Amino acid sequence: MDSVVLLSGGTGGAKLARGLADVCDDLTVVANTADDVDVYGVHVSPDPDLVTYWLADAIDERGWGLEGDTWQVMEALAAAGQQHWFRLGDRDLAMCLIRTERLRAGESLTQAHAAVVDAMDVEARVLPMSDHPVETWVGARGRTVPFQEFMIAQGGEGPVDAVELRGLERAAPSDAVLQAIALADAIVIGPSNPVISIGPILALPGLSESLRAGPAPVVAVSPFVGGRALKGPTEPFCEQAGIELSAAGIARAYRDVIDGIVADEPSGAAAELVTDTLMHTPDDRARLAREVLDFAASVGATR
Amino acid sequence: MDSVVLLSGGTGGAKLARGLADVCDDLTVVANTADDVDVYGVHVSPDPDLVTYWLADAIDERGWGLEGDTWQVMEALAAAGQQHWFRLGDRDLAMCLIRTERLRAGESLTQAHAAVVDAMDVEARVLPMSDHPVETWVGARGRTVPFQEFMIAQGGEGPVDAVELRGLERAAPSDAVLQAIALADAIVIGPSNPVISIGPILALPGLSESLRAGPAPVVAVSPFVGGRALKGPTEPFCEQAGIELSAAGIARAYRDVIDGIVADEPSGAAAELVTDTLMHTPDDRARLAREVLDFAASVGATR
DSSP states (O other): OOEEEEEEOSHHHHHHHHHHHHHOSEEEEEEOOTTOEEETTEEEOHHHHHHHHHHTTOBOTTSSSBTTOOOHHHHHHHHTTOOOOSOOOHHHHHHHHHHHHHHHTTOOHHHHHHHHHHHTTOOSEEEESBSSOOEEEEEETTEEEEHHIIIIISTTOSOOOEEEEETGGGOOBOHHHHHHHHHOSEEEEOSSOTTTTHHHHHHSTTHHHHHHHSSSOEEEEOSEETTEESSTTHHHHHHHHTOOSSHHHHHHHTTTTOSEEEESSOOOOSSEEEOOOOOOSHHHHHHHHHHHHHHHHHHHHTO | OOEEEEEEOSHHHHHHHHHHHHHOSEEEEEEOOTTOEEETTEEEOHHHHHHHHHHTTOBOTTSSSBTTOOOHHHHHHHHTTOOOOSOOOHHHHHHHHHHHHHHHTTOOHHHHHHHHHHHTTOOSEEEESBSSOOEEEEEETTEEEEHHIIIIISTTOSOOOEEEEETGGGOOBOHHHHHHHHHOSEEEEOSSOTTTTHHHHHHSTTHHHHHHHSSSOEEEEOSEETTEESSTTHHHHHHHHTOOSSHHHHHHHTTTTOSEEEESSOOOOSSEEEOOOOOOSHHHHHHHHHHHHHHHHHHHHTO
């Protein structure tokens, strides 16, 4: 499989990205930026960074940030009595500075994140979904707050009453994203949160149309294992959005854009691959990536 | 002496600020911002920071930055192959983040630096000279470059052919600066570089007029000791500006705004105090500060 495009949020999608990097020649990850946040004066792109750190084999075992990172700047902010609820290790912060300096110089988010990818010596492309700001706001317990505040200050605890994607109507996929989709041999929707990670990507004006218009088969990997989300606040968001925590639920959620689904249980979809979707080890990730691409090829052949 | 205003650049002025904090009730330092620089996406104010770190008893013995600081972020930038010619320790960077976050939120530089002063637990006010950007550019060896580039990339080596203060005509002293000057009992021009540290402050439209219009005596402390500048690139700048490296040279350079001068040698000025101006120890700094204020009071009485 020559050119693969993966739509991804954080952990699940990022792990699959790492597997795909082992088994395909040309990987482009389109990462959600609706969780981006400006904090301490720097621009943080949590999902593009998580994908990049996974691809660089540099992710910390805690699941975010860089392995072996230090915390001098956060400790200095804490000692100075400043808010420091958004934890950034020193090396993680250095990557944000690389991005921020370029943004301040007038470069696009796509260009600025490419500098981070380059700094981390990653060969794959990691494209922010858009150069325009889109912000996920979450309504819960009577308040509507930015996503990071919901996650960190409120612990990501549901129930979730509402999700707003602010700025979406003025946003567009970047040219780099549309070009990668048009030239792809396969499109994979990663096992990320369908509401707040994949949702913003698919909701970008023109993005879903570009998936349907392109020649490549589109397959999704379910984020659910045994009917549960593995990580993060996926469940309360799916409950609010009316997405059942099952392969069938995911197949329905993506029905307008996918040609097939990969999950650990039958989905009822016409084209499906039932396989072990856990990705604990490098071998797991490469095996799943290979199976997903083989499945996409088979779906593409009958499309 | 109740209210003292000190005009200051980096080291010399900052040391006198520390002495003045010991001997006066209400100290306001007006610090040069024409050396400010945006680097790594953050706003660095070298002179206001140096003054603040001296006032906090936190200056590193190397003469800049914070004592005992670490270098994790710079090392990460270096490891990532990024430019890192402007060295910022991790805690120093944290102070810049505090400032930058506020600037991005729309606060003035005055407000943003006040947060740094507060974070460092400093009681005195440290006011950026202006909320408008003014940039010192230096012409040397056929090129005109920003001051920090001249200092760091070119080692601050003269001869200097030209100094430009870009943005000056559109800048103004901040309201806080003008108010402090109007309410001061004494104004002290610190022993800083008269061309690139004190020069930009005095050149702000309306600043010199406010010194002359106010009730307070204005006295300058010469930056020269034994006819030499103690530190930094003062000498080539004075040579380019035609300022003799002596008390008399300083008295002439400031003749339009000062009522008296403090130096280690006679200056020929009508009102002068000849004393030891070295400030190696806390006692030196407090003693000189006391003498300067007593001298200012005597000059004020006969004004």
